[in-house]
Amino acid sequence: MKKAIKMAGATALALAGCGAFAQGVPAAAPAAGAPLKATVIHWWTSGGESQAVKQFADAYNKAGGQWIDQAVAGAEQARATTINRIVGGNAPTAAQFNTSRQFRDFVEQGLLNNVDDVAIAGKWDQIMPASILAAIKIDGHFYAAPVDIHMPAWFFYSKAAYKKAGIAAEPQTYDEFLAQLAKLKAAGLVPLAFGGQVWQEKITFDAIFAMVGGADLYLKVYRDRDQKAVMSPAFKQVLVDFKKLKAFVDAGSPGRNWNDATAMVVSGKAGVQIMGDWAKGEFSSAKQVAGKDFGCFPGFGPKAPYIVAGDAFVFPKTSNAATIKAQKLLATVVTSPAAQVAFSSRKGAIPIRGDVDESSLDICARQGLAIIRDKSRQLPNSEMLATPDTTGALQDVLTNYWNKNQSADDAQKAFARALKDE
Amino acid sequence: MTAALVKKRQSVSVAAYIALIPMALTVLLAYLGTMLWTARVSVSSSRTFPNSDFVGASQYIRLFNNERWLLSLQNVVVYGVLFIAACLIIGFLLAVFIDQKVMAEGALRTIFLYPYAMSFVATGLIWQWILNPELGIQEVLRKLGFTEAKFDWIVDQDMAIYTIVIATVWQASGLVMALMLSGLRGIDEELWKAARIDGIPRWRVYVSIVLPMLGPSVSTAFVLLFVMVVKVFDSVVAMTQGGPGTASEVPAKFIMDYLFGRANIGLASAASIVLLATVLAIVAPLYYVRSRRADKGM
Numbered sequence: 001m002k003k004a005i006k007m008a009g010a011t012a013l014a015l016a017g018c019g020a021f022a023q024g025v026p027a028a029a030p031a032a033g034a035p036l037k038a039t040v041i042h043w044w045t046s047g048g049e050s051q052a053v054k055q056f057a058d059a060y061n062k063a064g065g066q067w068i069d070q071a072v073a074g075a076e077q078a079r080a081t082t083i084n085r086i087v088g089g090n091a092p093t094a095a096q097f098n099t100s101r102q103f104r105d106f107v108e109q110g111l112l113n114n115v116d117d118v119a120i121a122g123k124w125d126q127i128m129p130a131s132i133l134a135a136i137k138i139d140g141h142f143y144a145a146p147v148d149i150h151m152p153a154w155f156f157y158s159k160a161a162y163k164k165a166g167i168a169a170e171p172q173t174y175d176e177f178l179a180q181l182a183k184l185k186a187a188g189l190v191p192l193a194f195g196g197q198v199w200q201e202k203i204t205f206d207a208i209f210a211m212v213g214g215a216d217l218y219l220k221v222y223r224d225r226d227q228k229a230v231m232s233p234a235f236k237q238v239l240v241d242f243k244k245l246k247a248f249v250d251a252g253s254p255g256r257n258w259n260d261a262t263a264m265v266v267s268g269k270a271g272v273q274i275m276g277d278w279a280k281g282e283f284s285s286a287k288q289v290a291g292k293d294f295g296c297f298p299g300f301g302p303k304a305p306y307i308v309a310g311d312a313f314v315f316p317k318t319s320n321a322a323t324i325k326a327q328k329l330l331a332t333v334v335t336s337p338a339a340q341v342a343f344s345s346r347k348g349a350i351p352i353r354g355d356v357d358e359s360s361l362d363i364c365a366r367q368g369l370a371i372i373r374d375k376s377r378q379l380p381n382s383e384m385l386a387t388p389d390t391t392g393a394l395q396d397v398l399t400n401y402w403n404k405n406q407s408a409d410d411a412q413k414a415f416a417r418a419l420k421d422e
Numbered sequence: 423m424t425a426a427l428v429k430k431r432q433s434v435s436v437a438a439y440i441a442l443i444p445m446a447l448t449v450l451l452a453y454l455g456t457m458l459w460t461a462r463v464s465v466s467s468s469r470t471f472p473n474s475d476f477v478g479a480s481q482y483i484r485l486f487n488n489e490r491w492l493l494s495l496q497n498v499v500v501y502g503v504l505f506i507a508a509c510l511i512i513g514f515l516l517a518v519f520i521d522q523k524v525m526a527e528g529a530l531r532t533i534f535l536y537p538y539a540m541s542f543v544a545t546g547l548i549w550q551w552i553l554n555p556e557l558g559i560q561e562v563l564r565k566l567g568f569t570e571a572k573f574d575w576i577v578d579q580d581m582a583i584y585t586i587v588i589a590t591v592w593q594a595s596g597l598v599m600a601l602m603l604s605g606l607r608g609i610d611e612e613l614w615k616a617a618r619i620d621g622i623p624r625w626r627v628y629v630s631i632v633l634p635m636l637g638p639s640v641s642t643a644f645v646l647l648f649v650m651v652v653k654v655f656d657s658v659v660a661m662t663q664g665g666p667g668t669a670s671e672v673p674a675k676f677i678m679d680y681l682f683g684r685a686n687i688g689l690a691s692a693a694s695i696v697l698l699a700t701v702l703a704i705v706a707p708l709y710y711v712r713s714r715r716a717d718k719g720m
Contacts (some may be wrong), residue, residue, distance in 0.1 A: 076683050077682075079682070083470060083471070087471065105469050105470035105471060105685065106470065106471075109471055111471075196577075196666055197663055197665070198663075198665070250556060251555045251556060251574060251577055252554050252555055252556030252577070253577075254576070254577040254662070254665050254666035255550065255576075255577075255661075255662050255663050255665050255666070387469070387685070388683065388684045388685045388686075389680075389684045389685060389686045389689075391684075392679065392680075392683060392684040396489075396490050396668060399665070399667045399668060400489075400667050400668060402667065403579060403665065403666040403667030403668075403669065404579055404667055
């Protein structure tokens with residue numbers, strides 16, 4: 001197998017034509033006493049994100065390391081770069097992936113080092129949410145260091161728009177939410193700021209799925225691939241309810257970027273957007289304050305499920321003692337409370353651990369941190385439960401259902417087929 | 423023939439072969455090698471990494487059960503026919519127009535050719551705004567008082583692919599114009615004089631005499647455009663991202679998605695091989711006809 005990978009290396013590089021070529025910075029073994037060099041590939045390139053990752057770099061340098069930044073724009077390109085460098089025998093010290101099944105293949109092929117020592121010393125089993133642990137702990141070994149928790153289905157609304165439409169309170173049920181959207185429409189606003197790209201459609205669907213269908217159905221479908229659950233009337237109802245949103249979306253939504261949709265809420269042109277907590281970066285760069293200019297709620301009512309997603313670093317296999325040391329130091333530093341808070345407050349995410357000083361976080365993040373302490377509300381992101389391939393197939397199904405004049409019955413059948421087709 | 427001469431000729435040809443080695447190696451390793459490798463991966467169960475197992479035609483079966491792939495093939499045919507036809511017609515007309523000894527010919531030529539020099543990733547975004555019903559043409563018309571004006575193809579399931587035709591024709595027809603113009607300039611002035619003496623109308627000369635003489639220019643343009651059709655990717659990504667839904671999906675985007683985003687290089691390789699086979703099936707007859715003509719000395 002290893003040989004096949006090596007042989008494939010050159011060709012894979014050629015295939016990865018879209019600018020994702022390896023930027024060769026060979027990780028030379030440092031002499032004794034020299035700082036522990038760590039080449040880190042990540043895709044945090046926007047303003048707020050690079051501010052955030054700088055916190056990690058500073059913390060790592062302070063702890064006696066030397067952070068070599070390898071930012072690659074675009075998550076897919078960054079992951080392709082990582083894959084190519086691993087295959088090409090020039091692996092980085094660490095690389096970013098989503099806390100999901102994206103790196104499962106790496107583990108199965110034996111291409112990652114585990115960080116069990118760090119995880120046991122840091123009591124990860126006790127401080128991290130179960131869904132995160134499920135994604136990083138494979139066959140009893142910790143193969144990634146989670147660095148943040150994102151909840152991809154926050155509702156962000158413009159206080160000005162809500163006032164204009166005469167809405168006083170946050171909705172407690174999905175029906176209330178739909179009624180509010182109708183009010184926003186009547187007030188001449190775009191009710192729902194929607195970016196019509198497949199991944200955004202999936203995020204929105206998952207939000208509605210978790211709220212309307214409930215955590216049990218969600219897990220039965222995504223985790224257990226229970227065909228009976230997918231074909232149940234309850235799931236059909238989820239599809240029907242999801243499509244109700246279509247009436248509250250403007251004609252310009254197809255292909256729109258998420259940040260352009262957020263800008264509609266920022267300017268008060270649109271009422272509300274369903275998006276991950278990274279959207280807060282757009283609000284803060286427009287000098288808007290959570291709780292004052294815009295509001296946020298993570299679902300309907302005090303028991304709404306909280307979808308957990310996020311980012312993690314993986315550590316490609318190496319037998320170089322210095323590199324292993326660097327990997328362990330890196331895993332320790334990025335999961336430490338101080339670095340976590342410094343990173344999360346700039347990233348818009350919440351820390352992976354609850355035992356941190358919350359004072360520098362905004363009210364949405366504090367709300368999220370409070371919710372995540374309640375284990376019953378945590379729900380894994382569907383990408384933690386399905387391979388990238390299956391996730392993609394589900395995206396195709398949903399985007400067809402959303403954009404075409406397709407019946408809920410047909411969409412339900414297509415959804416079941418996509419889940420079966422592993 | 424003396425021995426010295428034979429020897430000299432031999433050494434020349436050996437030198438020529440040596441000079442060709444780098445190119446031959448490139449073709450063998452970079453083109454044929456990757457092709458074979460892709461074919462190998464397409465019959466394996468590879469996901470993120472290439473696997474060395476053998477699963478037969480199952481990736482191909484999965485591929486042809488994939489609605490999105492079938493749609494992308496259908497789209498690329500529609501796109502290809504319209505794009506090539508429109509580029510050839512518009513390019514030819516532009517060339518004829520410029521050939522009328524118009525003023526500022528150089529400036530016009532530059533203007534027509536300019537879009538081709540621009541990256542489509544940038545211009546695609548501008549086209550996306552122009553066609554966006556909330557920002558572009560439709561909105562402008564409505565602000566001008568045509569409140570019922572409707573031009574929302576880019577968000578329309580059935581029309582989205584045509585918006586990509588419009589934008590890419592805008593980009594590529596200048597290239598066809600340049601090729602045709604050089605062909606037109608190669609036509610003997612005497613021919614025009616003779617036609618004028620015979621009293622044949624200009625359009626008739628263009629259609630019946632000039633156009634057939636432009637054969638080589640047309641076939642060059644066709645080959646270039648055909649290549650653009652097969653690899654159409656950036657314009658789709660920049661303008662519609664394959665949407666709305668999967669309405670403007672094309673094979674190259676399908677392959678890229680499965681190669682990177684969906685970590686399924688097995689399926690992506692199968693799709694690449696199907697695409698290659700399709701291209702060969704179209705190109706091989708053309709090549710055959712050409713070689714037949716060459717044999718006959720045409």
